[in-house]
Amino acid sequence: MYKAKFYMYQGTIGFLLALIAAMMVFPILYVLAVSFTDASVYVPGKFYIWPEKWSLEAYKYLLTGGSFLYALKASLFITLVGTPLALLISSTMGYMISKSYLPGRQMILLLILFTLLFNPGMIPNYLLIFKLGLINSWWAVIIPGATNAWTLLVLKSFFQTLPSELEESAKIDGCNDIQIFYKIILPLCKAPLAAFALFFAVGYWNTYFQAVIYINDALKWPLQVILQQMVLAMNMNNSMNANVVAEMLAKNAVPPEMLKMATVVIVMIPIVAVYPFLQKYFAKGVLIGSVKS
């Protein structure tokens, strides 16, 4: 009796979880299916989980657009340079403010907390970037995002959980501060650093608004901006009907809905590719620093 109830209970839970999983998976399947569907069989508004007829038209349109390679270069530079820089700045600063003997520590912490609570807004930020001479440069996007109060506070909390005896023994062995940080502390921080690496990488990869405001040369815009423009350029009207699709086919154009889905896939690929390698650190890293012993 007990067993029957147990199995029924487990079955119900399993069924609900499968349903929830399906709700999560179907939208992704839809995105993939529409992006790989041939325009001749695509019906706007129909639900797809598998392409009726495979085609790479949408991807060809996006990837062969003249400015696509420029945008890819911009996104890669911003992400591949910005992420390590952000990790370097955040980890070193987090380590620094974790030391209770640091002169002026309280003031520094207060200043960091202040930025958590107050944001000056677009105009002062623009003036700052302008005065620094970073307008129209990728650094205008990289540097402001290189650290933030939340990251610093979380890393500070993590560093404070590390036993001080480790540093003391390293000092006794003749290490200087930089060596202690690089050889002792950093190897112990893989979990939080991996988590923040993912946050920073995703943030930099998804850069849009800052790029639009600070970068004037359209050939320096990152991928998100260019892809959004490509989709909008093809978007003739909001509600697609069969006649509009037919017109677009006659002009060998790709329906906007397919382009949007292909855009989502292209933008998703790097993050999806990197995430499995960081996942084991991510789960641990999310909670790091939230509990202080």
Place this chain on the structure above:
Amino acid sequence: MKKNSGFKKTFVLLIGIMLIFAAACSKNGNVAEQESKAGSASPSPSGSASATEEEKPLDITWLRISWNPVSPDSQVEKLLSKHTNVNVKFEFAPHGEYPDKLNVRLATGDLPELFLLRPDSLVTYLDSMVGAINNGLFKDLTPIVEAPDFSDKYPNLAKIPKSLWDMAKYNGKIYSVPANMSPEVCCGFWMRGDLLEKNNIPLPTNTDELKAALIKLSDAPKRYGTSLDQYLTSEHLAPAFTNIDGWAVDKDGNWLQAEYSPGYRDYLKYMNELYEAKAIDPEFMLGKLNFFEQFTNGKSASTFFQWFTFIPSETPDPVFKFNAEAGEGAKAVLLNPIKGPKGHGMMTSRYDESLAINAKVSDGDTARILHMIDWIISEEARGIVKYGENGEYRNKSDNTQTKEQEELAKKHQMDLLSSDSPYFEDDKTRYETIKQTKKVTPEGDAMVNSFLEAAKKVIAEDRNGQLNPMFTYASYSTTYMQRFGEMTTDLKDNMIKVILGKSSLEDWDKYVASVVNSELYQKMLGELKAAYLANQ
């Protein structure tokens, strides 16, 4: 040894990062360079002392919207440099983010030499732009535009009608060049000609005949007499009952908003009668289809849209066409402006954008920038944009275009010269272009000519030659600019309720009184009156 090599690696890595940082920071120049570049017209450095101002190329930056991804092979800059001796460096922002980017540049004073203004459809200058004008950031173009020799120096810009230049004024001065203009007559009332013929209904000429025709052509729920969406786009009929195109002002400076004028209740009553007779889709406010799609899908027998939309033509690709759902043989007929109790149902156009010049640009350089703009809208430039300098974008002989030519034109980004442009075409000229490219049928030709003649008469007689005065004077009323939305929050809801029969006309009168008699609304009217009288 191992310890030292590790330390060295770290040290070298840190130095490398600092060098990259320093290199990137110096790439855009120092602050002084940035400041001098921003907002100051910089003629190219004088090479030879004997070269005159005119001969030296002028370097400017032009901030504008990027409608399409920018092509790395754009030839526009070379073209402008060759034909106008102006080296243009374009700065872009995507359409959706352009207001934010421009507002930031206006607020910080970091303005390029030439920039696009894109306010909403109600006013020419938004709050942020008015602030910038008052802070002296915009060049006053009045001395140039109102000079007696303006049409000699800038023959193409001189084609822009005075009514549109007036809309570019603030405090009586012109601060921008109107761009992206439509002909003065915007839209016409299109009906399904095939259905009218089938039901032996003559072309309606007034609101009573129109109502009868719309009710007769309704076949709910398959088809409704007229299309209406949640934005109430049929408001083009309202002037037939109010004789007001948006706003009106009398010679004493008293302003009247169409929706709050006495005739508007008659318009709402008219729409309610259509609704009760099932000539309007009862779910129009749900926004399933926009008004245009309702017509092209055969869901409605009429719509208001641009007068050049459905002109019958012999080419297989007219401007717009009906979907298969509209049935075979579907055709549209353009009615002359419908006469109502007080006026004609017709809306006039305005423009959505304008080009402003930074006040720091010298007078000489301003003239050169205007010459460049004048060239861009000249026949020569338009010919190059359309055909290419050597026929590489389109064949001049038969006006056909191959796929390769189309791709090349896109690659060279010639659309940069035709979008956001101050090119003005009056209705006749616009129609001549359509006639040539679309091979309009004789029937279509007669229809359009009749409409344009009638429309011109309406503007001249009904409206005394004036377009919506709000576009010219709205900037003067801070209450209008800042609080109009707040005052009219419930306007659309109340209109819809009356049309649906959920509110009576007496309820509507009470609502109108509550708005018009409010302190805020009266304050706005007072400001507008003062602005109007000050500029007479």
